[in-house]
Amino acid sequence: MTDSTSPRPERVRFAPSPTGYLHVGSARAALFNFLHARHTGGKFLLRIEDTDLERSTDDAVRQILESMKWMGLEADEPAVYQTKRVDLHARRLEELLAAGKAYRDYCPKDRLDQLRDEARAAGTIFSYRETMFPAEEALAAQEAGAPFVIRFRTPPGEVTAFNDLVYGRIETANDAIGDFVIARGDGSPLYNFTNVVDDVDMGITLVCRGEDHVSNTPKQVLLYQAFGVQPPRFAHLPLILGTDKQKLSKRHGATGVDQFASLGILPEALLNFLALLGWAPSEAEFDEVMTMEELTKRFSLDRVNKSPAVFDHEKLMWMNGMHIRRLSAEELVARVLPVLAERFPGEHVSGNALVQGDAMLRGVIDLAKERCRTLIEFGDALDFFFAAPTAWDDKAMRKLLAAPEAVERLRETGRIIAATWEGAVAKSGIAGQPESAERLEAWCHTMEEPLRAFSESAAVKFGAIAQPVRLAVTGRTASPPLFHGLWFLGAEEVARRIEACAAAAEKLE
RNA sequence: GCCCGGUUCGUCUAGCGGUUUAGGACAUCGCCCUCUCACGGCGAAGAUCACGGGUUCGAAUCCCGUACCGGGUACCA
Numbered sequence: 001m002t003d004s005t006s007p008r009p010e011r012v013r014f015a016p017s018p019t020g021y022l023h024v025g026s027a028r029a030a031l032f033n034f035l036h037a038r039h040t041g042g043k044f045l046l047r048i049e050d051t052d053l054e055r056s057t058d059d060a061v062r063q064i065l066e067s068m069k070w071m072g073l074e075a076d077e078p079a080v081y082q083t084k085r086v087d088l089h090a091r092r093l094e095e096l097l098a099a100g101k102a103y104r105d106y107c108p109k110d111r112l113d114q115l116r117d118e119a120r121a122a123g124t125i126f127s128y129r130e131t132m133f134p135a136e137e138a139l140a141a142q143e144a145g146a147p148f149v150i151r152f153r154t155p156p157g158e159v160t161a162f163n164d165l166v167y168g169r170i171e172t173a174n175d176a177i178g179d180f181v182i183a184r185g186d187g188s189p190l191y192n193f194t195n196v197v198d199d200v201d202m203g204i205t206l207v208c209r210g211e212d213h214v215s216n217t218p219k220q221v222l223l224y225q226a227f228g229v230q231p232p233r234f235a236h237l238p239l240i241l242g243t244d245k246q247k248l249s250k251r252h253g254a255t256g257v258d259q260f261a262s263l264g265i266l267p268e269a270l271l272n273f274l275a276l277l278g279w280a281p282s283e284a285e286f287d288e289v290m291t292m293e294e295l296t297k298r299f300s301l302d303r304v305n306k307s308p309a310v311f312d313h314e315k316l317m318w319m320n321g322m323h324i325r326r327l328s329a330e331e332l333v334a335r336v337l338p339v340l341a342e343r344f345p346g347e348h349v350s351g352n353a354l355v356q357g358d359a360m361l362r363g364v365i366d367l368a369k370e371r372c373r374t375l376i377e378f379g380d381a382l383d384f385f386f387a388a389p390t391a392w393d394d395k396a397m398r399k400l401l402a403a404p405e406a407v408e409r410l411r412e413t414g415r416i417i418a419a420t421w422e423g424a425v426a427k428s429g430i431a432g433q434p435e436s437a438e439r440l441e442a443w444c445h446t447m448e449e450p451l452r453a454f455s456e457s458a459a460v461k462f463g464a465i466a467q468p469v470r471l472a473v474t475g476r477t478a479s480p481p482l483f484h485g486l487w488f489l490g491a492e493e494v495a496r497r498i499e500a501c502a503a504a505a506e507k508l509e
Numbered sequence: 510g511c512c513c514g515g516u517u518c519g520u521c522u523a524g525c526g527g528u529u530u531a532g533g534a535c536a537u538c539g540c541c542c543u544c545u546c547a548c549g550g551c552g553a554a555g556a557u558c559a560c561g562g563g564u565u566c567g568a569a570u571c572c573c574g575u576a577c578c579g580g581g582u583a584c585c586a
Contacts, residue, residue, distance in 0.1 A: 017586045052585055109584085116582095125511050126582075149584050167514070176512060184584045191586050215513065215581040238515080238579090245578070276521065276534090284523045285533050305515095305522080308579065312520045315535040325548080371547040381546095448544085466544035478546035 010042035011205045014073075015195070017049040018060035021256035022067040024311070025210060025240045025248060028274040032237060033208050034073045035275070035299040045202060046075035050083050051194055067257035071267045072292070080202060082194050089189045092197045092227070093150065093182070101226045102182060104148040106141035107133035127178025129156075150183035152193075152222065160218040165206075165235035166304045172218040180219050192216055196223040199232060208235040208301065211308075235301045238278050239308040248311050260316075264339065264374030266327075268292065269320040275299070277309045289322045321373035332369060333362045336378045340365075343379040344386040363440070364488055367480035381480060385488060388497055389475030392504060396477045400468045401505035409458060410468040410505070414498035416450050417469075421491045430487075444483035472501030 014030040016022065037044035046068070050056040068074060082089075096102035111133065119126035130138075130153070142148075154174050161171040182193035189197070195216075199207065214236050224231035242252030254260055260270050272290055280286075281298045290298075327335065340361075368381040401407050425431075428442035455462045470482050473494060479485060486494050 015586090019586075049586060055585070120510055120582095123510055147584090170513075172513080181584055186584085188584090190584070195586085210580090211514075212580055213586090216586090236514095241579085243520080247579080273521095278521090280522055282523085283533090286523095288521090288534055307515050309522090310520055312535065315521065318535055321548090368547095370549095451544090461544095463544055470545060474545095476545085480546085482544055 008040060008042075008205075010037060010040040011045065011203050012037050012042065012208060013045040013047050013199070013202060013204055014068075014075075015047040015049050015209070016064055017052065017055070018057060018064060019052070019055040020060055020063075021258055022064045023248075023255055024257060024260070024270075024274060025255075027067070027071065027073075027257050027270070028240065028277060029209055029237055030068065030073050031071070031271055031274055032235075032279070032299075032301070032304070035296055036206065036208060036235075036301055037076070038296040039299050042205075043076040044073070045077050045080070045204075047080040047198060047202070048082065049191070049194070050081060051189065051191065053083075056083075063258065067261075070261055071257065071271060080198065082198060085198065085201075086188075088201060089194055089197055090187070093187075093189060093193070096152070096182070096226060097150065099226075100153065102150050102152050103130060103179075104142070105130060105133065105151045105179070105181075106138045106146050106148045108141075108146075125176050127176055128180075130179055147185045149181045149185055150187075151179040152182050152219070152226070154179050154222060160221050162217055162221050162231065162234055164214070164217075165208075165233060165301045166238075167211075167214065167236055167306055170214065170217070174222070177218055177222070182223075192219045193223065196220050196227070200224070200227060200229055204232050206233045206235065206301075208237065211236045211238050235304065237304060238306060240277060241308050241310045243310055243312075245308075245310065252311070253313060264376035264378075265316065265320050266323045266335070266375070269316065269323040271295070272323065273316045273319045277311065278305045279303055280305075289319060289326070317373045324372060324375075325369055327369075329362060329366060333365055335375055336365050337361070339375045339379055340382070340386075344383075360488060363484075367484050367488075371480065384474040384476075384479070385485075388493070388500070389473075392471055392475050392501055393477060396467075396471050397505060397508060400471055401501070402508060404506075406468065407502050407505045409460070409465070410472065410498060410502050413451065413454065413465055413469055414495055414502075416454055417447065417486065417498075418491060418495055420447055420450050440484060440487060443487055444481075447483050447486065468501075469498065472498045 012033040014026075014033050016026055016030075034044045036042075048061055048064075050061070065079075093102070097104075105128075107128075112128070115128070115132060116126045128151070130151070154177050156174060158174045159171050160174055160177070161169060163169050180192065181190055183189045217234055217236075221231050240248045242248045244252075248255055254263060257270070261267070268291065271292065272288075272295065275290070275295050276288060279299070280303065282303065324332065364382055364385050365378060368378050371381055372378050401410065424443050424446035427446050428439045430439040430443045451465055452462060455465045458465075466482055467477060469486075470479055471477060473479075473482075473485065473489065489497075
């Protein structure tokens with residue numbers, strides 16, 4: 001069995017241009033490179049392509065680095081900054097010039113535009129050749145010290161091809177490529193050139209990047225040939241689209257890695273989701289929720305799809321919930337705590353009267369983990385632990401507590417809870433802290449018994465007893481398990497909230 | 510315009526000439542679990558495999574054309 005991607009340790013790189021935040025499409029390219037490197041036991045490198053001084057910013061560099069770190073996709077070697085390698089680029093440029101593989105082109109811009117227009121009018125592709133600018137004019141321009149660019153002298157008549165790991169063999173006629181510009185008039189090198197020079201210098205063996213680069217690839221292959229080196233292998237990745245099948249952009253919602261972080265998305269969930277956009281393991285049925293270890297083990301570039309994929313935000317949310325539930329209790333607390341601290345500032349988060357200490361916090365967070373799809377949602381689900389409700393769901397109030405006998409039943413329920421409390425503590429062996437889930441469980445059962453009895457004697461369903469209490473205590477009809485919540489809140493607080501709600505119900509109109 | 514690429518349930522996908530009444534996942538709907546909401550379990554609905562021609566005993570799978578979508582067409586990356 002020959003596997004084209006597993007045995008040889010590969011040196012790959014992620015090469016973003018720092019013109020903004022890290023887009024999820026780029027993040028996926030980074031991820032695929034990372035997975036491939038790990039899968040083959042190779043190296044994952046980072047190169048900042050900042051040769052466009054107009055658009056590159058330090059802030060973008062910082063932001064990209066931060067996002068990469070957040071995702072855990074850190075490079076195995078120090079990041080390479082292209083602007084710091086001007087000497088190397090200049091040297092390579094001089095080599096090409098000296099070998100006659102590149103030349104100074106003096107054709108003025110308006111002349112170029114004219115040629116382009118002519119080609120378009122004729123319905124053919126425009127590809128520049130040095131013969132298009134008469135030699136004598138070029139000589140005159142040179143002597144006059146006119147501006148020029150440096151172009152690669154593309155061998156005419158040939159076909160340049162490469163075998164893409166994803167798209168297969170792609171052939172391009174050199175005459176459709178033409179003599180492309182590799183350096184600006186001021187001598188600063190351009191993308192296709194620096195890309196090749198640096199990939200050669202960094203010993204890159206496989207280039208994996210977005211599909212928008214396929215048309216650049218033949219030019220790069222030509223450059224590799226000009227330098228007399230074997231081109232790396234190539235793998236291009238299909239684009240990520242929005243729900244309207246257009247290229248994913250800001251108007252589709254979050255597109256930046258940093259935005260997903262602040263939405264309460266776990267990096268492992270984002271990565272897992274992104275991995276499954278355009279790639280799938282070989283089994284027809286498999287658990288889609290995977291760790292990086294599992295992804296690394298199963299990942300293979302030759303199973304990447306050719307067609308673009310729509311970014312399904314709903315599925316990301318589901319996957320995030322799955323990853324939240326798979327986190328250990330300690331890990332979960334560590335992730336949720338900052339969210340809670342920001343949402344409920346001050347002494348409330350740890351050591352206040354309602355939620356005391358980390359053990360309490362941990363217990364309370366655990367109550368919500370099955371109902372939260374993002375870290376942010378923990379704040380929504382647990383808000384009543386940090387402050388008593390100031391208002392109760394109006395629809396529920398009218399449905400549950402409109403009748404005077406219903407309000408009286410709520411008060412009676414409150415009295416039963418208060419009366420049962422201490423006995424339940426004693427019987428369950430639970431003290432001030434939730435030392436064990438078993439004891440808390442026992443406390444809940446002991447508390448539940450007399451309320452069950454009450455519902456029977458009152459000839460109402462148990463829900464008719466529990467729901468009003470839930471409403472009183474949380475302000476809502478949906479919450480984490482009621483009895484667990486009561487215990488964390490404490491007897492006095494529960495009593496206070498029940499009375500406040502009952503009083504409000506009486507004023508209902 | 511020209512060059513290149515893509516097209517399987519709403520979405521992500523499995524499928525590489527017969528094992529397919531096209532499998533799984535998200536979302537949707539129903540049932541179960543149940544103090545609510547979730548989680549979990551079970552089930553349903555959902556794809557004339559873009560369309561039209563071929564090749565073949567046989568095609569979602571191979572070939573050609575058309576349509577639609579996308580990428581590129583820079584002294585950007």
